[in-house]
């Protein structure tokens with residue numbers, strides 16, 4: 001037997017978990033059950049895809065048992081199990097260290113339940129246990145190991161006996177304290193209701209021995225207690241249920257359980273399609289971007305099942321990059337279990353599903369924009385940039401899918417407006433969609449180039465993000481109205497050029513040519529303009545690349 005210290009980072013996280021003041025301690029059970037279910041998924045998949053392995057469906061289950069005398073709660077599974085190394089690596093260190101910093105940053109914000117929503121998995125069990133023993137035997141191995149830990153100071157590990165592969169997690173509950181009742185986790189009704197609440201959809205049976213009172217045989221009114229095994233969960237995954245049976249909370253619960261995000265989802269979509277390819281899906285549109293969303297580390301994808309069997313945790317082929325924020329699961333009977341990653345890319349069925357999902361997501365977002373604008377604004381605040389990149393990427397091939405989803409700040413409203421909003425209120429005489437690019441709304445508002453256009457009662461879109469103008473250049477026009485920068489030289493507003501300015505140009509010819517000479521490196525010409533109201537002078541540009549775009553382009557690494 002050898003003893004090991006936890007790594008420093010693990011220690012810190014453990015302390016946060018164990019001493020956290022917000023306390024939905026209940027969720028420890030959900031975490032352990034979901035680990036058990038994941039472990040069974042893995043062995044189940046192997047058994048299904050390897051002809052050399054014979055198995056029975058009945059071999060895969062989870063049991064919960066309470067030992068009141070010793071104050072122990074035991075969760076067992078017949079999953080893939082862990083080798084000695086895996087015990088040390090998987091539950092001895094934190095796998096996703098990036099999430100630690102994130103948790104600390106966000107911890108305790110408005111009583112935000114980080115653990116409940118983001119999850120620390122296995123460690124949650126230390127909220128209720130003073131000591132945890134894990135006995136595990138990896139599938140296909142002979143040896144079993146016992147891992148024991150009291151929490152922060154480390155763990156010990158030694159070989160032991162275990163007949164069947166799988167994992168037993170034994171929690172020695174903390175002593176009851178004033179406000180904390182840990183004994184409740186030994187009670188049948190508490191365990192039953194926690195399973196119902198958090199783990200009902202787990203696809204393997206969660207069994208527990210329950211006591212039932214029944215009439216004694218051969219008597220009229222004598223009763224006796226019998227112990228019988230019951231399955232606590234309904235085992236129907238949420239996507240196989242009927243929409244009408246489900247509440248918004250059920251979907252939220254599923255979102256948390258699956259660790260799709262730390263926020264509440266803005267919208268869920270429950271899809272059940274039959275046709276060339278049949279599939280079911282539950283998708284979510286999150287409210288907030290994950291901390292790594294705009295980095296290379298972020299991995300898009302949906303969980304992919306074939307007839308209820310998990311075949312891939314993040315199937316990227318199901319989502320276009322511009323919808324990479326969507327989370328969820330897809331289950332289809334028409335996919336082969338043995339499908340490999342390489343084959344997936346060419347799978348016709350999968351392509352049909354992906355195309356179908358894409359249009360459904362777009363429809364959902366449009367609906368959100370039309371009918372729940374405030375929610376759409378929240379969404380757009382998090383993911384608008386991704387949509388704009390989408391317009392710009394792949395030479396604009398997705399612009400038709402995305403243009404209706406775009407929004408920009410505008411001179412008319414103190415909030416974001418869609419292109420449709422803009423065009424719908426264009427005065428008859430206005431032929432183009434005007435925009436101005438700058439660092440911020442307040443800066444743009446001070447731009448002299450905007451004066452004449454605003455004066456004419458025309459609305460101006462304000463581009464404050466680098467990507468905005470690039471995306472718009474890709475669109476070129478919206479509903480046949482071309483986009484026009486207020487900083488372009490040829491604004492073509494009919495009263496811009498008239499006698500007066502021609503005369504002014506003549507009158508000040510020498511001034512203009514002096515200015516031109518002085519600034520010869522920086523400008524091409526000096527002209528009189530009626531475009532200005534409050535400001536004496538402004539810069540305009542000729543050609544396609546605006547001053548703002550030039551700034552972005554010149555700041556890009558070559």
Ligand code: ADP
Nearest residue numbers: 035036039079081082090091120121122123167
């Ligand atoms: P997560 O489930 O998010 O990976 P956890 O802290 O819950 O994080 O678990 C860490 C890892 O420990 C799991 O990824 C898995 O490899 C392993 N593990 C935990 N519980 C079990 C179990 N019952 N059977 C097999 N492996 C397990």
Ligand code: MG
Nearest residue numbers: 034035121122
């Ligand atoms: Mg887990």
